[in-house]
Every structure is written in C-alpha cells, then in structure tokens.
Amino acid sequence: MLGFSIAPSMVWxxxxAIPLGLGAGAVDAALNHYVAENYKAHHMNxxxxxxxxxxxxxxxIMSYYVADQHSWRSGYTTVAIIQFALVLILLVTLPMWKRVSALRVPEQPPQLEEENDTADKLQHQPAAKSGILRIKGVxxxxxxxxxxxxxxxxxxxxxxxxLVGxxxxxxxTAAMWVSFYYGGITVGRMITGFITMKISNRLLIRFGQLIAIVGGIVLLLPLPASLSLVGFVLVGLGLAPIYPGLLHETPARFGKAHSAKLMGYQMAVAYTGTTLLPPLFGFAAAQISVQLFPYVVLVCLLFMWLSTEKVNRQLMTPA
Structure with missing residues (x-):
C-alpha cells in the first residue's frame, strides 16, 4: 500500500497488487487458523x-482524502501507516500469542461430541498418504x-x-441500500457472537443460510422496489454467521493436524469465488440482462446450502 501511494504508473x-494480495491471503489464513484453534465461536464472529x-x-478514509485533498495517494499512505502500526503491535504482543496458543483449549461444545470424535480420527489420518482433499467432507x-x-x-x-437498472x-439510494446489506453482515456477526454462547455453530450456519435464501426469494419475487431493501438486509443478516462459523468448525470437523493446511485451501477457494463469480455475472448481465441478479444470487445460496448439508451428512453427526 505504501508502494501504491508513490506508484508512478498503472504498471506499478x-x-x-501481487505482494498486497499475498500478504492479505497469508494474514487471512493464519489469523483465522489461530482463532479457530485457540478461541471460541463468538470470538470468531x-x-x-x-x-x-x-x-x-x-x-x-479514501473518500476523505479524495474529496478534501483531491489526493488518492494520501489515502493509501494513511492506511499503510495504520498497517505498519499493526505490525509493531503484533511484534510486541507475539509472546502473548504464544502463551495463549499453549494454554487455551479449543472449544468443544457438548452438542458436537460425536463430531469431535470424527475429527480425532481424521487428525491421525496422514494427509500425505491419502491427500488432504480426500478427507471426508473437505x-x-x-x-x-x-x-x-x-x-x-x-x-x-x-x-x-x-436496483438502478x-x-x-x-x-x-441504491448505494445506500447496498450499504445496509453490509451493515446487516456486520451487525449480524456482532449479534451471532453472543448467540454462539448458547447455540452450536452448525445450527447458526443452517439458520443463516435459510434466512439468506428467504432474502434471495424476496429479491426474486415481483414485489415493490421498496421491499428489495428487505431482501438485501435479509441476505446480509443470513450470511453473517456462515463464513466465521465454517472457519471455526475446521479444527473440530477435520482435526487440528489438518486445520492449518485446510484453512489455506479454504481461503484460496474463497478468494477464487470473490475473483470469478462477480465478473462472470457481469458478463452474463451484459449479454442478457441485469435482471438475472436475483436468480444468480438465489442459485448461489442454494448451492452453498446444499454443500454444507452434504458435509453434515458425510460426517454423520447429529444437528
């Protein structure tokens, strides 16, 4: 990001963007792996x-510098300084991270005892021999x-x-409504952090998927435009517990021995979805119509729901 602030041309x-992406991916995988193994579900949310x-x-931050100082470079400089400060904080607190890793016991909810037994068996399964992708449910x-x-x-x-097209x-107004969607994700994760103290991750993931699917249906139905806001908010609220919940389940479902490598695989596939699906939809919308949007959203939500339910069936654990 510091390089962005002084880049002399588009080529730079x-x-x-390559080291920026490598750094972001490494932080994402490592931090989620650390929290999944050492903290509870509400911490992950x-x-x-x-x-x-x-x-x-x-x-x-960027809009402030662009609007008030007419300089996008200053925005990247500011965020780069924040990142450097985070690096210093992490270096200073590194001994604390090591102590937590040594002392904390990963969360093992009573509802998932059978699932943990399955994970214990998988933990002793040599990944090099069978292949990490051959582990049941991966x-x-x-x-x-x-x-x-x-x-x-x-x-x-x-x-x-x-919404515009x-x-x-x-x-x-359309941009504001989409911000409510992101607000639904953020607020939903704060709320579900408290709910995970009473309800298992898997139930929260399932409920979240059902709420998101209902939101997708609301977007699809020929309802007044004002109700599209309800659909966006429902999709955001429904998505809120899914990503952190799936990440936190990684050690419990597949064993600590495989969780670090699987976390990297999960991040890679997640970023692949972020990279490929939006431009694919954009191409389809340009060739056909932007009105495909609610259909694509609902299909993706259904495929996600079917995939997670398949994991539950393959691990054969009680809900």
Missing part, C-alpha cells in the same frame, strides 16, 4: 464483525466457501446496478 499498481468495521473505514466444504464468497461479493458489487431506483 498492477505489480504491487466478532473477529469478522470487525472486518466489516475495517471494510467500512477504508472507503471513508470437497463440499470448499464448494460452500466458493459460493459463499461468490454471492457475498456479487451482491456487494452488483446490487446497486441491479431493474428497479429504476436512483443511484445514490
């Missing part, structure tokens, strides 16, 4: 809730991550275009 921006806070702050889990991130980013990137809503 493209080149600097709150971690991703504050991702939403950070994702909101970034555009605010492939449908990866498909669920693909469609989760695909639908999350598609709604965020194309939702306003759908298909519902004839003003661009400013």
């Amino acid at each position: 921006l493209v080149m600097l 709150w971690l991703h809730c504050f991702w939403g806070v950070g994702a909101t702050m970034g555009p605010i 492939k449908p889990t990866l498909i669920a991550f693909l469609f989760y991130c695909g639908v999350e980013s598609t709604v965020g990137l194309w939702g306003a275009s759908y 298909a519902k004839n809503i003003a661009a400013g």
Whole structure:
C-alpha cells in the first residue's frame, strides 16, 4: 500500500497488487487458523464483525482524502501507516500469542461430541498418504466457501446496478441500500457472537443460510422496489454467521493436524469465488440482462446450502 501511494504508473499498481494480495491471503489464513484453534465461536464472529468495521473505514478514509485533498495517494499512505502500526503491535504482543496458543483449549461444545470424535480420527489420518482433499467432507466444504464468497461479493458489487437498472431506483439510494446489506453482515456477526454462547455453530450456519435464501426469494419475487431493501438486509443478516462459523468448525470437523493446511485451501477457494463469480455475472448481465441478479444470487445460496448439508451428512453427526 505504501508502494501504491508513490506508484508512478498503472504498471506499478498492477505489480504491487501481487505482494498486497499475498500478504492479505497469508494474514487471512493464519489469523483465522489461530482463532479457530485457540478461541471460541463468538470470538470468531466478532473477529469478522470487525472486518466489516475495517471494510467500512477504508472507503471513508479514501473518500476523505479524495474529496478534501483531491489526493488518492494520501489515502493509501494513511492506511499503510495504520498497517505498519499493526505490525509493531503484533511484534510486541507475539509472546502473548504464544502463551495463549499453549494454554487455551479449543472449544468443544457438548452438542458436537460425536463430531469431535470424527475429527480425532481424521487428525491421525496422514494427509500425505491419502491427500488432504480426500478427507471426508473437505470437497463440499470448499464448494460452500466458493459460493459463499461468490454471492457475498456479487451482491456487494452488483446490487446497486441491479436496483438502478431493474428497479429504476436512483443511484445514490441504491448505494445506500447496498450499504445496509453490509451493515446487516456486520451487525449480524456482532449479534451471532453472543448467540454462539448458547447455540452450536452448525445450527447458526443452517439458520443463516435459510434466512439468506428467504432474502434471495424476496429479491426474486415481483414485489415493490421498496421491499428489495428487505431482501438485501435479509441476505446480509443470513450470511453473517456462515463464513466465521465454517472457519471455526475446521479444527473440530477435520482435526487440528489438518486445520492449518485446510484453512489455506479454504481461503484460496474463497478468494477464487470473490475473483470469478462477480465478473462472470457481469458478463452474463451484459449479454442478457441485469435482471438475472436475483436468480444468480438465489442459485448461489442454494448451492452453498446444499454443500454444507452434504458435509453434515458425510460426517454423520447429529444437528
């Protein structure tokens, strides 16, 4: 990001995007793996809730510099300074992270005892011999991550275009409605962080998927444009517990021995969904119509739901 702030041409921006992506992917995989193994489900939900806070702050910082100082470079400089400060904080607190890793016992809810027995068996299964992708439940889990991130980013990137093009809503109002969608994700994760203290991750994931599917149906039905806001908010609230819940379940479902590698696989597939599905929808919308939006959203949500249910069936654990 510091390089972005001083890049002399577009070519440098493209080149600097590579280490930026590598760094983001490494942080994402490592941090989620650490929290999944050492903290509880509500910590994971709150971690991703504050991702939403950070994702909101970034555009605010950039818009301030662009509007008041007419300089996007200063925005990247500011965020780079924040990142350098985070690095210093992490280095100073590194001994604390190691102590927590040594002392904390991963969450083992009573509802998932049989699931943990399955994970214990998988933990002793040599990944090099059988292949990490051959572990029962891994492939449908990866498909669920693909469609989760695909639908999350598609709604965020194309939702306003759908509202403007298909519902004839003003661009400013459409952008505000999409912000409510992201607000639903952020607030939903804060709330579900408390709910996970009483309800298992798997039930929350299932309820979240059903709420998101209801939101997708609301978007699909020929209802007044004002009700599209309800659909966006429901999709956001429904998506809220799914991503952190699936990540937190990784050690419990597949064993600690495989969780670090699987976390990397999950991040890679998740970013693949974020990278490919929105432009694929954009191509389809350009060739056919932006009114495909609610159909694509609902299909992605259904594929995600079917994939997670397949994992539950393959692990043969009680809900």
